[in-house]
Amino acid sequence: MQMQQMRAGRAHQVPVPPANAAPLKVSREMQQQLRQVRHSAFERHQENAQWTKELLEGSNRQNESVRTASDLAASQEELQKRIEDKEKSTDELEQQLVQQEQAQQAAQRRFEEMLAALKAVGDASTLKECEEKLEVERKLLPNKQRKMEIVRL
Known part of the structure; x- marks a missing residue:
């Protein structure tokens, strides 16, 4: 039996219904939920990019440290001291993270x-006062990106 080459014809095009010109009606609650989901996805994306960058930089640093460690005979005491220093720094970073989370939760x-x-609120004057307080608080909320530290032991 012999294989024969065949040329396939063009794929059939399927008609697509036209896009609806009317805007999509979404409630305020749904809009707020969508904003929150979009914002959390953006934050996750930023964190993942930061982690990837730190991992890549860390792997380069680790390769360099392996070379230097194999070239130099490091004593057991030096290694133990390094481990203790790393543990202290991780404890400090964890405490800072807990404090930042508590402050952020209080502000929230x-x-x-x-x-x-x-x-x-029912009357306009109280509404005005609350809006002013809200603007002041909004300026106080932290708007910088969160940064996670990766610590190697």
Whole structure:
């Protein structure tokens, strides 16, 4: 039996319905949820990029340290001291991270309390005061990126 080459014809095109010109109606709650999801995805993307960068830099540094360690005879005491220093630095970083998380949670609680007060407000003057407080708090909230430290022992 002999194989024969055949030329396939063009793929059939399937008609696609036209896009709806009317804007999509989404509730405010759904918009807020979508914003939060988009923001958390962006944060995850930033963290992953940072971790990847640090991992790549760390692997280069680790290769260099392996070369220097094999070239030089490091004593057991020096290695033990390095390990203790690394443990201390990791403990300090963990404490800093816990403090930052607590501060951020406290700020978030204040922010949510003000939002709840804004929703419950009846008269215009109280509404104005709450909006001013809210703007002040919004400026105080940390807006810089979170950075995770990778520590090698």
